[in-house]
């Protein structure tokens with residue numbers, strides 16, 4: 609059967625990549641397919657939000673280059689929260705350059721992403737060499753890569769044959785590419801019937817999730833957890849402003865929203881595996 613009708617626990621057994629295994633096991637352990645995207649500039653707010661949502665999420669997604677006055681101690685604090693609350697870390701870096709450059713951007717510079725982020729992602733636009741570059745750094749560390757097969761924004765160019773090529777690239781690098789940022793399942797996309805192996809099981813992490821609004825003023829589009837997980841077969845819902853809203857100091861509201869999205873995401877998953 610398609611992976612979308614299997615439990616997260618069953619799927620964890622069949623993944624060899626340590627980051628994929630960790631994510632699936634964490635989802636099962638915490639009964640949460642909710643990821644929170646913490647897109648705030650203040651390091652203090654960043655850590656405070658993560659500490660508050662930590663109990664409810666399987667994964668925290670970062671844009672580390674948003675943080676003002678970045679200090680290496682922030683990473684130590686983030687890792688301590690990841691241990692305390694049992695969540696996976698995903699730096700949403702969206703690499704998009706030649707293999708040699710992305711390998712340096714991933715390992716070095718101010719942020720040294722590979723040293724702390726279990727998952728990162730890349731645009732497939734440069735072709736397979738971007739995977740070669742990133743895997744030279746990430747694979748020995750047990751990291752995993754997601755390819756951006758689709759985007760949530762209005763007018764996205766990542767569609768049709770571009771999306772199909774992204775899936776083909778992933779199929780050829782199953783050790784490191786564990787799945788996609790996409791809006792739907794990618795099982796069999798772009799492949800003839802003989803090309804899809806029985807054990808093909810890509811993780812689908814999906815941004816553009818919101819319960820109260822349909823989008824923002826800059827092209828973002830939101831769908832509900834039910835549409836994303838039950839109807840489109842995605843595995844993880846990624847929620848940013850829907851959870852921390854406009855004021856990161858409103859702790860009670862953040863807790864309420866995190867619980868709400870966690871429950872909606874899990875109910876959609878339970879309905880999916882029953883169908």
Ligand code: 5FU
Pocket residue numbers: 645647671700756758759760761789815816817828846847848849850
């Ligand atoms: F790849 C993508 C995409 O297609 N859409 C996105 O929104 C990534 N994102 C990220 O998810 C984006 O950079 C934000 O960090 C987050 C969505 O935040 P929101 O506040 O829930 O809209």
